[in-house]
Amino acid sequence: MRKIIPFVLSLLFISSYRLASQNKYTISGYVKDVKSGEQLIGATLVVKELPATGTTANAYGFYSLTLPEGKYTLSAQFTGYQTKPEVIELNKSTKLDFALSDAETELNEVVVTDEKRDQNITQTQMGMDKLDIQQIKNIPVIFGEKDVLKTLQLLPGVKSAGDGSSGFYVRGGNTSQNLILLDEATVYNASHLLGFFSVFNSDAIKDVTLYKGTHPAEFGGRLSSVLDIKMKDGNDQKFHVSGGIGIIASRLALEGPIKKGRGSFLLAARRTYADAVLKAITTNPELKHISLYFYDINLKASYRLNDKNRVYLSGYFGKDDLGTSSNFGLNYGNATGTFRLNHLFSDKLFSNTSLIFTNYDYKITTSFGANSLDIISRIQDYGLKQDFQYFLNAKNKIKFGLSSTWHKLIPGSITTDSNSPLSKRGVPNKYALENAIYISHEVKATDKFSFEYGARLTSFSLFGPGTFYTYNAVDSLTDSAKYTQSQIVKTYINLQPRAAFNYILNAKSSIKGNYARNTQYMHLLQNTTSGNPTDLWIPSSNNVKPELCDQVSVGYFRNFLDNMFETSIETYYKQMQNQIDYVNGAQLTLNANVESQLLYGIGRAYGVELFIKKKYGRFNGWLGYTLSRTERKINGINNDTWYAATQDITHYLTAVGIFEINKKWTASANFIYYTGNAVTFPSGKYEVNGQVVFYYTERNGYRMPAYNRLDIGFTYQAKKTEKFESSWNFSCYNAYGRENPYSITFQVNPNNPQQTQAVLTYLFRWVPSVTYNFRF
């Protein structure tokens, strides 16, 4: 860090010195949708006269460009929107807002150029996927609920954790190594109904960006990826209602101006009625009394106080409720809230201050005989984040900031009836403080060469009160120490440098490289492959060291036929330290000594990702293929040799196609194929105490059968006018009824106790669904 700051300063000095001789002025403003007033995140600003300059709008649609005095043709470009160039005589600093209209409508406007963008070639960022929310609507999904997490799993480098799971693996990381942010608040469990749905209601979502471990320095906290999801702000021009009615879930969203052109709000809600459907069709009397549903609410409001200040408030609240009538219930959910203030210190210095709250909890209610017992587990974050973006000049952009988060973890607190003989002891609470400061500098060195470098310095402190044990081997206590409240048990400090470059070979192709180190201080303990709402988050401690990962990646990007086709090849190599695995028969839930059940080691992952995308035309879609390997070497597993990690999937192939048959009908299909993940199966059996026990010889020595699936969908645009829009969506998930394995278990054959057998469980064969969507 000490070396980096002078380096940054000297670079700043050099670059400002070069331009100091000319008169230069700043053009700044916002890029937004003309009809809704939604800011267009990541819109590109292009200067016709200076093709090498240009910039992109930030997460709030703000841009700033400093250019020498002169006459320029400036345009803002955004996929699916028309470009309207503005001619400007730059002789003083100027405010210029762009209001773009989407390409479909208003075709009779005078100046229209639907630019074919080549941002994938020109931007320095690599290892990044951006989902087009408009496109998601047409991709078939299970139960007809369009889902950003499921759609992400169709992109190269992102892999599904299986049917019935919202979890995903990014470049060899496991499901807990993804940082999922909803308007900057961490979402600790992104799944509804044990993973059949994700918590993100796509009606409320504006932008979805996934960084595959190559994220810029303003993000951090997880090893393999950052999924940055931003909610819509709501329409600041006109009041709208939209919604959808499906077979097991319905949605409704309201949006409109608080004050026209100044402020807006959005309220979106969803509710499933899976249990009602279930009760109606079942003959099983036990199912007549169950509850099985989720709901979630997204709320957003924004208001422009004046030209320099804008405030945002966003909130999410979701709950899942599962239970039988009397003796068992589980409910869980996330709640997040973010308050943000955008402030322009000048037309070059943009600031955002965020206050962030997040909560994830679950509650289990059970009764045993006459006694009842509640188990509550909770994780809460209180955070402050301050980000600055300094648009120094057309070639230099600097981002810096800090963040601080207080984590409060309640692993398991137990309440019982007052006279209950059941134990009331839970697991002690944990407290931790996570801080970060960062700086990054983006440089457009020449027409062809741009680079970005930066660093993130983080600290993590675990606080008392409580007794903290030290374990040197499994279940062997070597030491214990008592700490009082606000006493620090352990502090870790890590510097995470990053660097990236882009070299543009010609107008059609470029080469990019990236190096990043990431650190993860919060760890999720999971002992089932699919994940459970009751999986436990633990902080780094005297026993559990922060996970570290170094990733190097290189990519070649090439566009064909006037940017009609985008292609890329990216390769990566990752080295991971302090990876966590579990002892045989690990006891992870409600165990005060859970750290005694953990084993530590190193990991490595490498792979190559191929991607071809057709962006425009009646037929569009993409093809992705990933060849990769992920391995671990953990002390105490498989004689300390390298073995395949659970998420090691060799081949991963996806294809998505969307075809506009005519103005009314759109057809879509996606296909997915992947190698089964690594699993532990028995290699023999034996008998003790009259019971057959299976004999295991190695961890993850087997593979699940390969997975493949085709989904098809049709969308019928029933009506489309200014006042009212409606459509029908028909889809079939798993169209050819493949019995894809969810799990394989081993048991004594119930019909012949002399034999044992393997039983495959699969979740879905054909799942047809119909959804009606409307908007007025």
Place this chain on the structure above:
Amino acid sequence: MKKIIQQLSVINYQLHVYCLLFIVTCCLSSCTKVINIDLNSANPDIVVDAEVTDSATSYTVNLTQTVNFSDNNVFPAVDGAIVIISDNAGNSNILTETVQGSGNYVTSNLRGVDGRTYYLSILSKGQKYTATSTMPYGVPLDSVIADTGSTQHHGGGFGGGGYGGGSTAPSVTVRAVFTDPKGIVNYYRLIEYVNNVPNYNTISIISDQGQDGSQISENVVRRDTSIHTGDTVKVILESIDANVYEYYRTLKQVTKAQTGIQTTVPGNPTTNLTNNALGFFSAYAVRSKYVIAP
């Protein structure tokens, strides 16, 4: 604490059952099928089932071998082994195989005494396997109570045998009550005999962690036997040592994985035997009480 853990494992079990039921009913087709899977064959390994108690007069060590998964459940005996059990009071006994080729080795003049440490040594086919177990002091049962279980009949229970089985919910629950000695670490295992038939299908183990010195009241968990009025129920309270407790605990986790819940960490239970032998050696104290089901 451990009680909670047991309860929680029931809950996790229910959760999965639940999830599966949801899926079965929601989706149009059934969801399990028996498949052929090509599993590696493993070299046969020795399996030891050995115990010393403070109640009987002779003790058996049973030696068998592992077989391949696809084989029938016939486990070849390991014969011709030299098996020795000794204690820290200077007693030593060479066990004799009851019938040649049976793999059952018995002691002749060894008495299990509370508080003594026992050493097992096996020499078979050129390999030596050893284990150590300390017999804790026996803890008497205060009472064994049979509750008639109207409270056990819940409207929508998926627990226990409900999944995949179709057996009825138990009508009588047996509860063991005993007082944990204060100041020492204790581990227990409960076994229930209904009309002299033992039930080994579930593993009831208890640790005094978090409840040291208190009176412990523990339901005997049962999966597939039900008790009827007039049945004689004997409950045995074994006082076991820490390593044996760990063996049973991990065995329980592993067998749970076998009954439908896929965990990422299936494996062999932690044993007190050396040289990669499977099974365990337990020296334990035994106390028991009867109750007639009401």
